[in-house]
Amino acid sequence: MAENPVEDSTPAAAPLVVLSGVNKHYGALHVLQDIDLEIVQGEVVVLIGPSGSGKSTLCRTINRLEPIDSGAITLDGRPLPAEGRELARLRAEVGMVFQSFNLFAHKTVLENVVIGQVKVRKVARPEAEKTARELLERVGVGAQADKYPAQLSGGQQQRVAIARALAMKPKVMLFDEPTSALDPEMVNEVLEVMRQLAADGMTMVVVTHEMGFARSAANRVLFMADGRIVEQNTPDAFFTAPRSDRAKDFLSKILHH
Amino acid sequence: MGFLFEDDNFSLFRDGFLQTIELSALSALLALLLGTLLAAFRVSPVPVLRAFGTAWVTLFRNTPLTLLFFAVEFGLPPLGVHFSHLVFGVLALGGYTASFVCEVIRSGINTVPLGQAEAARSLGMTFGQTLTLVVLPQAARTVLAPLSSVFIALPRNSAIAGAFSVGELYSVQQTFSERGYAIFAIFFWVACAYLVISAAVATLFRVLESRLAVAR
Ligand SMILES: Nc1ncnc2c1ncn2[C@@H]1O[C@H](COP(=O)(O)OP(=O)(O)OP(=O)(O)O)[C@@H](O)[C@H]1O
Ligand SMILES: [Mg+2]
Numbered sequence: 124m125a126e127n128p129v130e131d132s133t134p135a136a137a138p139l140v141v142l143s144g145v146n147k148h149y150g151a152l153h154v155l156q157d158i159d160l161e162i163v164q165g166e167v168v169v170l171i172g173p174s175g176s177g178k179s180t181l182c183r184t185i186n187r188l189e190p191i192d193s194g195a196i197t198l199d200g201r202p203l204p205a206e207g208r209e210l211a212r213l214r215a216e217v218g219m220v221f222q223s224f225n226l227f228a229h230k231t232v233l234e235n236v237v238i239g240q241v242k243v244r245k246v247a248r249p250e251a252e253k254t255a256r257e258l259l260e261r262v263g264v265g266a267q268a269d270k271y272p273a274q275l276s277g278g279q280q281q282r283v284a285i286a287r288a289l290a291m292k293p294k295v296m297l298f299d300e301p302t303s304a305l306d307p308e309m310v311n312e313v314l315e316v317m318r319q320l321a322a323d324g325m326t327m328v329v330v331t332h333e334m335g336f337a338r339s340a341a342n343r344v345l346f347m348a349d350g351r352i353v354e355q356n357t358p359d360a361f362f363t364a365p366r367s368d369r370a371k372d373f374l375s376k377i378l379h380h
Numbered sequence: 381m382g383f384l385f386e387d388d389n390f391s392l393f394r395d396g397f398l399q400t401i402e403l404s405a406l407s408a409l410l411a412l413l414l415g416t417l418l419a420a421f422r423v424s425p426v427p428v429l430r431a432f433g434t435a436w437v438t439l440f441r442n443t444p445l446t447l448l449f450f451a452v453e454f455g456l457p458p459l460g461v462h463f464s465h466l467v468f469g470v471l472a473l474g475g476y477t478a479s480f481v482c483e484v485i486r487s488g489i490n491t492v493p494l495g496q497a498e499a500a501r502s503l504g505m506t507f508g509q510t511l512t513l514v515v516l517p518q519a520a521r522t523v524l525a526p527l528s529s530v531f532i533a534l535p536r537n538s539a540i541a542g543a544f545s546v547g548e549l550y551s552v553q554q555t556f557s558e559r560g561y562a563i564f565a566i567f568f569w570v571a572c573a574y575l576v577i578s579a580a581v582a583t584l585f586r587v588l589e590s591r592l593a594v595a596r
Contacts, residue, residue, distance in 0.1 A: 186502055188498060188501065188502060206425055208506060211501070211504045211505060211506045212504060213504075214501060214502055214503070214504040215503065215504025216504075217502070218502075219498075219499075219502035221495060221498070221499065223493075223495055225493075225495035225496060225498060225499035226499070227496065227499070227500075227514055228496070228518060229517050229518050238503075238513065239503035239504065239505070242505060242509055242513060243503055243504040243505060243509075244504075284499075287499075287503070288502075288503075291503060291504065
């Protein structure tokens, strides 16, 4: 994969994540309908859309937390395996950050960032701790390493969660509304870490309602409605001139709040 | 009351007491291991294992313990399985108690937020790692109180083994009765012995609970 100094339009790079013809149902509900999506290395894709449109589900199919009914998903050229060890190994290469942080409540902050490296990646403990401390420092919570998650603010917990995912040296990071559970004053500290990550070249899929982040950090905005990707464009084009009625309607609602 | 210290009565009583402890401890160990395994089965993604766990619990929890002792004592030898009465007792009592342990642990697992397991899986942990490193340790705290009731009941249930040739505490009571001692005095000492065991189990769990409460 060639280094590409140009930010947008990177036709040279082979796609890192490919979804083709992906369908998923919850009972009678068709949550994902014929989703085709290619994400190249280093790309930051923001997923927006009304509640219930399938954003979280799409995000979670990429590391197969949600199985799909039909279609195919490949990561770095390899199809996602079925449940089992093989899948576990592949999941380690996809970082995931949840709305509700989901830090391991019975482990210290440091241990949260160490455990995956040691148990999954089989990294020696001293090295894992060194990596963990560096990452915690990088997301600005180095001083909290020995505390338990419940002793941290929401913003700090989410930054630890990002560090925990990064410790696995993932190829892609998935964020499902990472700032929605945060008090307003903590949103920015998390977005700042994510912006930095994007600037460092991490491939990211981000479900968010933070339009500021989408404008400043995304390469591409996907607008979802009723289980379909209705529209995709660069952030500027999408926010200034949405094409579909659904997107216009959605944007007028969220921008008038 | 004093009869206990006549003839060889005390050593008989002591042997029964120790036998009850041995039977209970081995059964408790079996119940804990098997019960945890069954709970893992019941939450596993593999349908066959889930069905096995459910079947075990349904069968063992709803069968009278005496019947289970019968089934083990008289059902296994024709199948070529020969153990001492003690081991048969441990199998029956352990298998029975395991079904209760399983349900307690499973309900404990259900109190751990789903997001914990999802986070573990998304890090690439296997089902076993997710369970043993993330979910069970967090379930442990909520599980201790109901588990202690299960394990306090176990030594009392072990009395049934006395009817199946295990020389435990309750069977000693029968021997004493046959020797003609006052029934009240016999029951007084036997009850004391069970009380000591129950109190010891309760204390153990209280210590564990306070340990876990601190470690956080
Ligand atoms: N486990 C589930 N079982 C049944 N239906 C589900 C399940 N998870 C999600 N759904 C339904 O699937 C649809 C899509 O859900 P999803 O969480 O992907 O939406 P979303 O776009 O992320 O919405 P939000 O903005 O509210 O998070 C919704 O209608 C939801 O009710
Ligand atoms: Mg969602």
